Amino acid sequence: EDQVTQSPEALRLQEGESSSLNCSYTVSGLRGLFWYRQDPGKGPEFLFTLYSAGEEKEKERLKATLTKKESFLHITAPKPEDSATYLCAVQAVPNTGNQFYFGTGTSLTVIP
Amino acid sequence: EAQVTQNPRYLITVTGKKLTVTCSQNMNHEYMSWYRQDPGLGLRQIYYSMNVEVTDKGDVPEGYKVSRKEKRNFPLILESPSPNQTSLYFCASTLKGPPFSYEQYFGPGTRLTVT
Numbered sequence: 001e002d003q004v005t006q007s008p009e010a011l012r013l014q015e016g017e018s019s020s021l022n023c024s025y026t027v028s029g030l031r032g033l034f035w036y037r038q039d040p041g042k043g044p045e046f047l048f049t050l051y052s053a054g055e056e057k058e059k060e061r062l063k064a065t066l067t068k069k070e071s072f073l074h075i076t077a078p079k080p081e082d083s084a085t086y087l088c089a090v091q092a093v094p095n096t097g098n099q100f101y102f103g104t105g106t107s108l109t110v111i112p
Numbered sequence: 113e114a115q116v117t118q119n120p121r122y123l124i125t126v127t128g129k130k131l132t133v134t135c136s137q138n139m140n141h142e143y144m145s146w147y148r149q150d151p152g153l154g155l156r157q158i159y160y161s162m163n164v165e166v167t168d169k170g171d172v173p174e175g176y177k178v179s180r181k182e183k184r185n186f187p188l189i190l191e192s193p194s195p196n197q198t199s200l201y202f203c204a205s206t207l208k209g210p211p212f213s214y215e216q217y218f219g220p221g222t223r224l225t226v227t
Binding site: 032034036041042043044045046049087089091098099100101102103104105 | 204
């Protein structure tokens with residue numbers, strides 16, 4: 001069974017204190033791994049897609065990396081506006097192209 | 113502005129009273145999905161659609177129906193809602209690009225309470 005597990009469930013950081021969020025997955029074959037940001041009361045917002053082990057993508061203070069079993073979202077020198085829930089999702093093969101499995105998310109709070 | 117819209121945003125109803133949540137996208141995407149989000153369970157896919165008249169079940173389809181008669185619209189139908197369908201619902205539209213790019217754009221959500 002395809003599974004996505006995120007850790008930690010919640011993370012509190014001081015402003016400027018770098019850290020990493022983890023997404024581990026168990027799928028028969030990975031088509032793509034996706035990171036989203038979700039603010040309270042809003043729909044998730046797309047951040048990154050990763051396709052193969054060793055791939056990395058960056059956007060401002062965020063950097064996503066991928067291995068064969070997990071992905072990390074590294075947050076460098078976070079600011080209070082980075083506070084949100086970060087969701088990880090995977091697409092597995094075989095897949096018709098529109099099936100996604102989400103983790104339960106990591107709630108990040110950055111304290112000024 | 114590219115967006116996914118959902119209506120209503122909030123709905124309180126009673127058990128057994130049929131309801132429809134509408135979803136519309138203006139990005140000409142072929143793929144659309146419905147999710148429900150529950151505490152501790154995350155986002156779970158209810159139904160998805162690959163194109164007009166092409167739909168398939170996700171992980172939790174029981175008690176729901178969908179239709180895709182037009183490319184831009186993908187309504188979610190609860191024919192006989194029950195309290196266990198109380199949840200936050202999201203519609204998503206998927207940009208399908210090469211080689212396997214599947215960025216999803218989510219609507220603002222519909223909070224449904226069934227009493």
